[in-house]
Each structure stands twice: as C-alpha cells, then as structure tokens.
Amino acid sequence: MILLDGKKTSNDIKQEIAEKVAELKKHGKKTPHLAAVIVGSNGASVTYVNAKVKACEKVGFDSTLIQLPADVSEVELLKKIDALNNDDNIDGFIVQLPLPKHINEHKITLAINPAKDVDGFHPENLGRMVLDLPGFLPATPYGIVQLLDRYEIETSGKNCVVIGRSHIVGSPMSILMARNTKVGNCTVTLTHSRTKNLEEITRKADIIIVALGKTEFLTGDMVKEGVVVVDVGITRVEDASKKSGFRLLGDVNFEEVSKKASHITPVPGGVGPMTIASLLMNTLQAVDLK
Ligand code: GUN
Numbered sequence: 001m002i003l004l005d006g007k008k009t010s011n012d013i014k015q016e017i018a019e020k021v022a023e024l025k026k027h028g029k030k031t032p033h034l035a036a037v038i039v040g041s042n043g044a045s046v047t048y049v050n051a052k053v054k055a056c057e058k059v060g061f062d063s064t065l066i067q068l069p070a071d072v073s074e075v076e077l078l079k080k081i082d083a084l085n086n087d088d089n090i091d092g093f094i095v096q097l098p099l100p101k102h103i104n105e106h107k108i109t110l111a112i113n114p115a116k117d118v119d120g121f122h123p124e125n126l127g128r129m130v131l132d133l134p135g136f137l138p139a140t141p142y143g144i145v146q147l148l149d150r151y152e153i154e155t156s157g158k159n160c161v162v163i164g165r166s167h168i169v170g171s172p173m174s175i176l177m178a179r180n181t182k183v184g185n186c187t188v189t190l191t192h193s194r195t196k197n198l199e200e201i202t203r204k205a206d207i208i209i210v211a212l213g214k215t216e217f218l219t220g221d222m223v224k225e226g227v228v229v230v231d232v233g234i235t236r237v238e239d240a241s242k243k244s245g246f247r248l249l250g251d252v253n254f255e256e257v258s259k260k261a262s263h264i265t266p267v268p269g270g271v272g273p274m275t276i277a278s279l280l281m282n283t284l285q286a287v288d289l290k
Pocket of ligand 1: 094095096097098119139140168275
C-alpha cells in the first residue's frame, strides 16, 4: 500500500511556487496577494483560514485576513466583496464556507469577480471547467487531481466512484475525472444519499473519492483489492486524550480499507494540504489574469 502523502506533495508544490514568486520579485513584478474572508469564529474554519494565510507567507505571497463578526449582515459582506473586487492590490480572494444561516451563500459566491475567484466556486468558473475552457478549478478537486497526477495513478478507462454530490467537491470532482485530460478519462459514477446498493457499485470501483462528511463510512468490505482511495472527509471528534480535545477522522475506515488499497490518502495529511496548494496555484494564475 502506498500512502498518497498530501503534506509532502503540497510542500513540493509550495517549493515550486516559492521559486516562481522569487523570480517575479527579481524582475520587479507584483507580489501575488491573496485575501481570505472569514465570518464568525467556527473552530475548524478558523484553523483552515489560518493555514491558508500561513501557506501564503511560506511561498512569499502577500496575504490579508479579513475577520467579520458572526452577525455581520449580508449587505455588509457584499460591500466587503465589492471592495475586494475593485482593489487592484488583491489578485484573488476567498470567502470561507460555511457561512452563518442568515447569509445566502449563492449570493455571496455570485458577487465574487470570477477573475479573482481562486476557490473556483463562481458559476462562470464551474461552467468553464465543464467546457474545458481556462479558468479556476475548485480548490479541493484540483488538489486531488494534482495528487493523483504526481503519484502517476493511471486513470484512463478506470471506474471512478465519487461518493457525495456537494457543489464544492463531489459534483466538480465527477466532472474532472471524466474529462479528456491526463488525470481523467474515467467512467465516473456519482453516488449520493439516494443511491441504491452502494456497496455493489464501490466494489467495482478502481478509484473511490469519498466526500460526504460521515466518519469512517467506507469500510473494507465495500472495496476491492488494489483500489485507489481518496478521503476528503475531515470531522472533529471529541478525544479527551488530545491536547486540542479532539481528533480528526476521515470518511474512510483507514484501518480496514488500507489493507486492500494500492494507494490511499491519510487524514489528516492527505487532501487538506492539497486544497491549500491548489489555492496558491490558482492565486499565482490570478496574477496573470489582471
Ligand atoms: N469550506 C470547506 N472547504 C472550503 C474551501 O475549499 N474553500 C472555502 N472558501 N470554504 C471551504
């Protein structure tokens, strides 16, 4: 079994980006600048956003963290987005999800200038992805593609099963794996909560990407020998023995599935760091769009 090491791969990508940034600076070009907006103080979201800002520092980007209170109005948030859209110093920005219930996420996503939408969530970027046009790919699916690419996983003609149809992971992932690209050309099955006989489908899969947010959902009896497994889940579960008071669990029962898999991502240290690497790649690309 080979571990798909997202931490190492993301560090390799960061190193490559850092070299490109140094080159930009040497030639007197603008330093890429990413802004991240966070609303409220959800523990996991704060951790993710801080990790994104730290990654910017590591590669030599400028970064701006904008923290808004949980009760900020939708209008105020839209005003902030408008300011970021019109700030020439900001190359790309993200609004960390989920947002509080009183704010309409779709409205927020639509308000982001697609040329600065480095999370790749805007309908224009999702449409570009479907049409094979240049644009920003959604950060987590893009990170998974990079990981499969760097480990030289053969995908062409394989059966790929995606579990979960979220707008930010499952749905775009299913589209990317079916595209006529190096990582792609799979026969994709997108499964979800209404899927019948899921185990029959997963047992035929060569590649399984699990993104439904249910801890240890994919078990050993659901997969065949030699399967490639990518675990997008990252749920905090209480654990008094940990200093933080919690540990992180994925959507895959790692103990069982790793015994049968040819390749598998760990949690943590798998997909999470790759999402950040993609965000940095997208931000570098955003500089050229301006
Ligand atoms: N919430 C969970 N994943 C993501 C992500 O990739 N980007 C943003 N903005 N919010 C998220």
